[in-house]
Amino acid sequence: xxxxxxxxxxxxxxxxxxxxxxxxxxxxxxxxxxxxxxxxxxxxxxxxxxxxxxxxxxxxxxxxxxxxxxxxxxxxxxxxxxxxxxxxxxxxxxxxxxxxxxxxxxxxxxxxxxxxxxxxxxxxxxxxxxxxxxxxxxxxxxxxxxxxxxxxxxxxxxxxxxxxxxxxxxxxxxxxxxxxxxxxxxxxxxxxxxxxxxxxxxxxxxxxxxxxxxxxxxxxxxxxxxxxxxxx
Amino acid sequence: xxxxxxxxxxxxxxxxxxxxxxxxxxxxxxxxxxxxxxxxxxxxxxxxxxxxxxxxxxxxxxxxxxxxxxxxxxxxxxxxxxxxxxxxxxxxxxxxxxxxxxxxxxxxxxxxxxxx
Numbered sequence: 091x092x093x094x095x096x097x098x099x100x101x102x103x104x105x106x107x108x109x110x111x112x113x114x115x116x117x118x119x120x121x122x123x124x125x126x127x128x129x130x131x132x133x134x135x136x137x138x139x140x141x142x143x144x145x146x147x148x149x150x151x152x153x154x155x156x157x158x159x160x161x162x163x164x165x166x167x168x169x170x171x172x173x174x175x176x177x178x179x180x181x182x183x184x185x186x187x188x189x190x191x192x193x194x195x196x197x198x199x200x201x202x203x204x205x206x207x208x209x210x211x212x213x214x215x216x217x218x219x220x221x222x223x224x225x226x227x228x229x230x231x232x233x234x235x236x237x238x239x240x241x242x243x244x245x246x247x248x249x250x251x252x253x254x255x256x257x258x259x260x261x262x263x264x265x266x267x268x269x270x271x272x273x274x275x276x277x278x279x280x281x282x283x284x285x286x287x288x289x290x291x292x293x294x295x296x297x298x299x300x301x302x303x304x305x306x307x308x309x310x311x312x313x314x315x316x317x318x319x320x321x322x
Numbered sequence: 323x324x325x326x327x328x329x330x331x332x333x334x335x336x337x338x339x340x341x342x343x344x345x346x347x348x349x350x351x352x353x354x355x356x357x358x359x360x361x362x363x364x365x366x367x368x369x370x371x372x373x374x375x376x377x378x379x380x381x382x383x384x385x386x387x388x389x390x391x392x393x394x395x396x397x398x399x400x401x402x403x404x405x406x407x408x409x410x411x412x413x414x415x416x417x418x419x420x421x422x423x424x425x426x427x428x429x430x431x432x433x434x435x436x437x438x
Binding site: 120121122254257261264278281282283284285302305309310311314 | 329330331332368370371
């Protein structure tokens with residue numbers, strides 16, 4: 091089976107507000123996919139549903155053929171928009187914590203990436219800058235050998251050099267069996283590492299194409315197309 | 323240095339740039355190419371896209387795969403000459419049409435080149 095994520099008529103309401111109104115989406119394994127849309131279009135809602143942090147209102151959402159639950163959480167690695175790590179912990183303690191928590195967490199990989207980014211494992215989280223905290227969090231998420239990764243705004247808070255390193259980390263950790271979904275507004279920074287893009291607008295998928303399809307058919311970058319489609 | 327522009331498919335651009343590296347001798351004939359992953363990281367592109375570009379080069383005969391060992395540049399110097407000649411032709415016809423745009427025909431252009 092090559093499909094990793096499948097949505098059929100997926101709906102999510104917050105009270106009277108429809109955040110997702112019938113999402114139809116199939117994502118294959120082995121892809122790096124950009125989930126792009128303006129603010130409030132439903133990106134984070136979709137990601138949270140896939141991680142079991144929200145309950146769907148209606149429709150279908152399956153990961154590797156399974157309903158979202160304990161089994162899918164084992165194979166999904168999620169980087170939320172906001173940091174949830176305890177500030178009093180040391181980096182090394184958080185790594186031990188993740189190792190306890192997830193069978194597929196590689197301590198060696200985490201320490202290797204920390205070293206390359208010049209982050210001291212004995213440092214307390216509270217002493218790290220916002221950008222460095224984001225890097226630590228991304229390292230934790232990418233050190234899991236998962237089938238599906240969700241990175242919600244992974245590069246928003248870091249400087250351009252670190253951004254390059256993060257993109258490089260995503261490329262070099264790439265596993266042909268795994269899929270990485272990246273949600274971001276910074277399209278031009280990431281579009282050349284993407285296989286496919288999914289445009290979401292008002293809770294619906296409005297476009298799902300490969301980057302090179304867009305470039306060869308439209309003769310423009312994904313960034314330019316985005317500005318056109320979502321023109322205010 | 324890899325340079326990826328915004329408005330053309332990434333894979334075509336990779337294809338051209340690897341081809342140029344082979345023609346210019348930066349990747350010598352018969353030498354081993356870095357792995358897909360290394361090349362992708364170097365160019366900051368998706369590994370699947372780099373893979374696609376390399377497969378196309380394989381189809382053109384510029385690159386071949388030694389099973390389990392990796393990819394190598396062709397040893398066929400004739401093949402290289404052929405591609406070089408093709409690229410040169412394209413450049414020249416592009417150049418000539420630009421010269422035509424400023425009102426110079428082929429003979430005028432050749433005369434100018436000889437005095438350059």
